[in-house]
Structures are given as structure tokens and as C-alpha cells.
Amino acid sequence: MNQALARKWRPKTFAELVGQEHVVQALTNSLGTQRLHHAYLFTGTRGVGKTTLARILAKAFNCEQGVSATPCGTCSACTGIDAGRFVDLLEVDAASNTQVDKMRELLENALYAPTAGRYKIYVIDEVHQLSGHSFNAMLKTLEEPPEHVKFVLATTDPQKVPVTVLSRCLQFNLRQIPAEQIRARLAEILQSESVAFEPAAIAVLARAARGSLRDALSLLDQAIAHGGGQVDEASVSAMLGLAGHEHLYNVLQSLAAGDGKAMLAQADAMAAHGIAFEQALQELASLWHRIAVAQIVPAALSADDADQPMVQDLAGRFSPEEVQLCYQITNQGRADIVLAPDEYAGFTMTLLRMLAFAPEGATRAAIPAAMAASGAGGERRTAPAAPAAAAPTPQAKGAKAVDSPSKADAASARIADWAGLLGALRLSGMARQLAHNCELVGESGDVLELRVAAAHKHLLEKGPQERLRAAIEEHLGRSIRLKIEVGDPVGHTPAQLDEQERRSRLESATQALNADPFVRELVDGFGAQVVPDSIKPQR
Template sequence: MAYQVLARKWRPRNFAQLVGQEHVIKALANAFANERLHHAYLLTGTRGVGKTTIARIMAKALNCETGVTAEPCGVCSACTQIDAGRFVDLLEIDAASNTGIDNIREVLDNAQYSPTAGRFKVYIIDEVHMLSKSAFNAMLKTLEEPPGHVKFILATTDPQKVPVTVLSRCLQFSLRNMTPQQVIFHLGRVLDTEQITYEAGALNLLGHAAHGSMRDALSLLDQAIAYGAGQVEEAGVRAMLGAVDQSYLFELLDALIAQDGARLLAGANAIAARGLSYDAALQELAHLLHQISLAQLVPAAIADDLPIRDDLLRIAAACSPEDMQLYYQIAIHGRNDLALAPDEYAGFTMTLLRMLAFAPVPASRLPAATGHATQAASTAANVSSAPAAAVETAPAAESAPAMQPGMIPVRMAAPEKNDGYVATEQQEQSPPDNTPEIKPEPTPRPSTFDGDWPGLLAQLRLGAAGMLAQHAELLNYADDCYYLRVAAEHQAVATRDFQEKLREAISEYFGRPQQIRVDIQQATAETPAQIAQRERAARQDAAIESIQNDPFVQTLVQDFGGTVIADSIRPV
């Protein structure tokens, strides 16, 4: 027997087998069960979501020999002939190739005759938006008042092009794209039935690559089975799709957090060495940044069994939500600009370098200004030293702090370097100071907890457990045991694993065993995360006020027509 592709073999035969269109199925099933039948239906949605499939099931529901029903039997003559495409009273018309008025007139002329074998004559017009204006006009009257034995089912991927006069005569159902989870579950069921071995990671890749289309997912699954010689393995699917192993993406993010340009380019070169698509890499990177943002702001949205969950929470704890939003915007714009780059490698690396250039610079790494500056530079220095101001200075190109997007750049006159010391017009050259650097002794660790929970967290190396610590409210402390309260919306970060990691970090800090007790209930006081958010907002407001009130900035605005973009200001 000839091989039948999975997309045709697994086409649903009844409403119960449909995936992901429950809102449409419920409405249609109730209508057929109560015999509240409309004369014209319009199904809209992107490719591969089930428009034609639902139309054929509706034809069976109307003509099943058991009667009009929401559950056609599938074994009677009408049902089997409709499944085989041989039912004489079911006419499927491709409007993309039959666009003219003559084609529609032929259909309408035949509509007046009674059905030959079935209960109703059913006309399925696919891609109805492709019909010409004259064809639409010709069918309006019949579409509004067809004979009682005629039902029209229209399908389109572009309802915007269907005239309003046609839309008003139809019951319209909008079909949704499948979620990756729905696609993954269905593919797993198909493979189990077909007795084909597979890896869960491979289905995850296929589920996202289908972009909401079940037909595309089944076609990709057919290709993956052929590629893997009868097996569906993650490595094979990655190679087939040109997808990027997410471990490389985490290496890129680690390099970005460490502000290590060499590691960042090494990660890009590793992707090239494997022959993977840079377009796919940017797509996967944007998807990963989205998941990290969810982990920061809505931790419960990250499934407990997600394989990369620990890495997501680790990166989420190491970066601010604002950084993730910035990186996400750079990633999606970099992907859009990829076609304009000299080549994909240049476009991909330039996107990474843009992330590195706009990455926030810690205050400890800001270079100090030295030497004599001109009057203009002195004015700029005054602006840059204003409280919480976001205008930055650049004494040397190679060590300048990164400009934030939309900032007004203020440059200082850079003094020339000469063997480790600075020479200016009013200052004679002098040898460098060889006084040995004095390094203070490290502050000894306290032997007991002083009750300052946010202060304690600032001293710990928490990693992924930082999410739990930041969202925990300290209720009490006694006998080396910390009693914490976590709000229900953050309970996803209060798992046993994170509690144990937090306990180990505190024990290591004090040099003796400590205990953690976590209670899930509504918080009544501020958590460290809420305190930090409030302080960030206060610093942001102060920075904006400082910039807007600075005389130099006001001069730029008034005399040169400049604009200060408040959203781009970041406190230093």
C-alpha cells in the first residue's frame, strides 16, 4: 500500500479529534445538536489550523445517515464518501483558481436543484477572498436567501479582503493558531500510535518551528522521521531545522553579563563552526530573552519541569528586567536588519556587540577624569556629576562607559596619555607616583545575624536562589533559623531546591549550619525585591529631574531644539 503522509493520515474525522479550536467546536456542536442551522458559515485563520477539515466535518454532520448530529457516525455511506472526497452533494471550490463570475454562476445555477444523495447540498469555497468583485456581487442574493437544501461554508486566510456585504450574511468563526504545547502533545500522540521512538526535546523544537500550524508540524515531523531514519532525535531535528543549541545561547548571555567581548565573539564563531543559521540563532535568542523576562516578573509562568529552568532563573537573577527588555529589542531589530548586513555573520556579531555597547556599566568601573579640561569640558563634567544623572563623559574612547539609548552625548576633551602620567599645558611632566597601593583588610564576617535581611542578601553569592531570597519577607529569626514568608504569586521560586540553595549560601557565610522555614501566604511588608524596585524608581525620578533641570541640558534644548527622552535616562 502506498505511503500516506501524516498530515493526511491524521486529518481529524470528527469534532472530538480536533486540536486547539474548542471555542469553534463548542459553538458548532451545540448548533448541530439543537438543529439551529445557518445557511452560510465563514471560517477564518492562518494556514494549517483546520478550516477545510472543519468544513468537511460540518458536511458530514449535515448529511450523516443517522441524522443532523454533532457526532457523525463516520461509517455510513455519506460519511465514508465525504472522507474519500467522492460525495456527489459536496462541492469543494478553490476560489484561487476559479475567481471569475462565470465559475460562480455555474455554481449558483446548480444550487437550485435538490441534492442527489444527501440531505443538503454543501458548497465549500476555499480562499473565498480571491473571488473577483463581480463574482462576489453575483453570489450575494443567493448567499442571503439560498434554497433550504443548500449550505455554504466559506474559508479564507485573509478576511479583510472579503466584502462587508458577504461578511454580514455569514456566521463567522475565527480559528486560532495552535500553541507550541498543543502541537507538542499531538505530535507525541501521533508518534506513540505510529510506534516511532522520539526525544521530547525534538518535539519541542518541532512545536515551535510549526508557528501555530498543525499541518506544518505534521509535515516537519514527516521530514524529521525521514532525516532520522525512522527515529526523531533532538540533534537530528536541530540539524534539519538549522536550530541553535540553547547551551550556546546561555554562553552568549554569560559573556554579555561578564562584559567579555572575546567570549562573546567566540560564542558566535562556535555557532558558525556548526553551520547553524544566524537568523534562527537570533530568533531563539529573542525567545530565550522572553522566557528570562517571564522568570523575572512572572516566575509562575516557568514550568517546573522545563529542562532549562535553572539556567533561566540564574540569568534572571543576574540581570535587571530593564536589561532584558533592552536586549530583546536589540535582538528582534538585529534579526530584521540581518538582510541588510554585509553577511549573516557580520549582522549577528554586530547585534551582539550592540548589546555589549549598551550594557550598563557598574559605577566601580567608571573611569575617573584626570588633568585639566577646557571650559566646555568642565561644564560637561558638572552635568555628568549631577546627582543620579545619566549624562556620561568619555575621557578615552577605549574606556568610555557605554551610552544608553537616546542619551544626550557630552564629550570631555581627552588628556593625552604618556607613560602612565598626564601632561597638560599648565602642568610640567612629572614622574608617576611610585607609592605602593594601600589595600584595606577585608571586613570580618559577622558571627550573628543583625536582623538586616536585605543587607545580608547583598553579602551572599546566591545565583538562582536569589529569586527566592528577593521575594521573601523575613518574619522572625531565632537560633540560626530564618522564618520567611513568600506571597502565593511567587511560590514558583520557593521550591525545596531553592530553599536548600539559600540555606547553603547563608550557612557558608556565617560558617555554621543555618535553617530556612518558608511559609506561603500573602505578604504584609516589603520584600527585598519590592524595596529595590522602590529605590530604583526613586533614583530614576531623581535622574530625570536632574537632567531636565541641568542648565547645560536646558541650553541644548532651548538653543538647538534638542529633546530629552525621559525613558532613555538611566541613573548611574
């Protein structure tokens, strides 16, 4: 009789366990030194190996060859535990045995010596579902059990287990299994089962399992049946109702080209294939994450990933800022889709948001052209980008700012140019802080002279300076060198100008609020007070 893959390939030794090396190492060392505890608690999500680990531990305790981390697997105790017919292994489902009377009966039987094995093992699954009285009944036995009794508790929700029980157990937290390890295990099983498969298909199954190897094996059983004895990506995507990489790749290609019509056409094609759009947004967020990894840490990409060429191609079509923004828009779309008129509207609205908004400096020339061709009447609001003609031109060579009124006007003009230049650069982090707290002094040959206040000299690290220099070089199209001196700025830095603008807007907002008739009525008639910190001016 054919068994389900999850049962057929259930690990029988510590070495076969996948993704729980930290627990296996601790238990192996404990068994090797004969430092045996009387109560163990395994926690973790479903399908990560809690009950499997309990059975292997039971074999390690009762193997006829002796207590060790490598039970023989051939003696009557080992084979009996594997077959589920070992009389001294009692598996209890706490969800269906919550009554205190059942627990008392169980603990009374614990007093009797084991029938066939060295130890009597009690495995209580989903122990958090026991009633409070049941927990109280087992506390004393759990603290000082007979020498021949071992308790192995398992739960998916350790927060609901009383601390008095937790303190009496040796606790191990089983982690969710990484998708890469699940993928490798599925490939190994399919090869042993002589089932043809596509690497991309088992990668999809591994991600869909979300850290649960048991779920992955159940999905694999379903995929084999759905694919008629083989596992291919198209069949798996159709079975799971996934968007498929081809659809998402086409969507992002259209986004990179600014082609909204093609994006909506692709969404229509996904709807025709019966793809769940909520799931599609989840996959899209995962794809944005992989694109970001390809841009920032390309070495972290898996060499075995069949989609790596696609991800690298998309990484070259978007700036890192666009990827981060689109990732946030996608996640917000997942949260908003339940509020949309329907899933199609929620999905397409998320795509249109990506098309409509772009980070500062990002250009999508095809979008305004398409809007002009369609005769759209409204203006499209985008993040302001400095035009090429407005790029700052440094002052005449050798020009220096001095502390005189006539020179101050020239310094102010240079500040305006410097602020305009920064608006066109793609800077972030400390490099952006350094640039915004610097004053442009002048230019001498290929040297750009800047001044930063002593209060911000901590920004003068090599990394931020190099990123600032590289960004200016890229914008100006020529090599430059930065010379940054520490001193009090003559005029105002861009950061100071921004602060002045913020204060001016706050003052205007405060005056407008205090002059509002409704506010005056509340203040005069009811003694209300305006809380200054609550005033937030609008841009």
C-alpha cells in the first residue's frame, strides 16, 4: 500500500532531521554523556519535527543496544516505536484529553514499571490545550517522576503553557525550516522516488510550505497527482493558484517601461487564469525582496535559483530607491486588498500606485507621454527632480567667501546652487546628512571646497565623503575632489534652510489656527488651550 510521503519519509534518526541542527546537537551531547532529563518541551510551528523528535528520543532511551544518540533501528524497541506499537510509548493528544480525570488516570499508570522497554515515555502533543486543573494535577509528577518515566511535551503555543510547567522542563525551540533546505530535501525524495521534476517547481513548493517540511511533503504529494506523475512549475503554479514568475516578470517589465496599458493587460491575463490576486501580491513582495538582495548583496543569491537571471535583469531596470518604494507599496496593497471593491481592483490599484509614484530623481519618460497621448486633463504629480539645465555651476575658480556683506550675497547664491545640486543627487544615510550640513565655498580646478560646522564634524568619515564625491561626479560627468574644512558657515546650509522653512510653515500654521473663528470660540467660551506640539503644518 502506498503511504503518504510525509509518513514514508518521516525521519527515523537524528541525522535525518532537517533544519533543527541546534536541537539535535544539544540532545546528542546530552545522550552521549548520559545526562538525561526527565521532562522535555519541544516548541515550534506545525510540521517542523516536534513529534518526530519525540519518537526518535524515545528510541534513543529504549534501544536494546543501550541509551545513545544513535539507536540501532533494528531491535524490537526501535521497530516497535517506528511502527507505532511500542507499549511503553504513550502518545496523548491534549486537544482531545483536556479533562483532569484523564490526566489523573494517566499519571496513576505512570507509577507502574515499563512492560517492554527501559523507560515509559509519555508524549503529550499540543500540551497548551490542557485545562488548568489538568496542569495542576501533573505538576508534582512532572517535578519528581519515577525513575522509569520520561515526559516529552510538544506545543505550537508555549505562551499558554503555565510557567510552573515550563520551569520543570528542558525546553527546545524548533525553528521554521529555511526554504533552501526544504527544496534540497524535496529534490532528494523525488530522486529516490524516481519522479521527474523541475527545480523551479520544487522551489515554489518550498516557499509555499512556509517553513514546514510536513506541509511541503503534503503539497508534493498533491503536485505529483496534479502533474500526472511529474512535478513541473506550470502545474504547481496552477495547483497553488500562484501568479507564476512569467506573469510577474511581465508586470515589472511593463512597470520599468512606464507602460500602464501593458500592466493592466497582464492583470487581465492573470484574472483569466484564475490567479488569486492576494496571493499574487505576496509573491510580488517576495520578488521585490529578491531584487533588492540582487542589488545590494548579490553574493547572497542562491546559485541554484532558476529565476536568478530574471531577478538580475529586473535589478538592472530599477533603482534601489524604486525597489524599496515598490516593496512598501506592495505590502500596503496586501493590507488594503480586503477593503477594495474586489481583488482585481485592489491588485490593479497597487500596480497603478507603483506607476504613479517614483522616488526623487527617478524618471519614467513613458508615463507623461502616455498621459499626453490619452488627453488626460489633470497634471501628474511626481517627486520633484531638478532639470538638467538647473544643475548647479560652481562659482568662478578661485572665488572664496569672506566675512563681508558683499561676499555674503555671493555665498547665498552658491547655497541656492548647492541645494539644487543636492536635490538631483541620489544620496541617503550619512552621505546625505553630510551634504545637507555643508556649505559650498567655491571651486578651484577639479577641487570642490565645502565647509561643515564643528557640530557636524562627526559626519566626516571616509565612507560618506566617498559616496558624496561619487554622486557629484556622476551628476556632473567629470572627476572632482572634495576638500571639506571645519568652520562656521558664512551663509546657510541646505539643512538650515530646510529648518527655517519648517519653522516658517509652523509659525504660519499656528497663526492661522489661532485666528480661526471656531478655535477662538473654543478658547474664549470654554477655556480651551491649543497644544503647540500638536500643530503639524501641511506642505
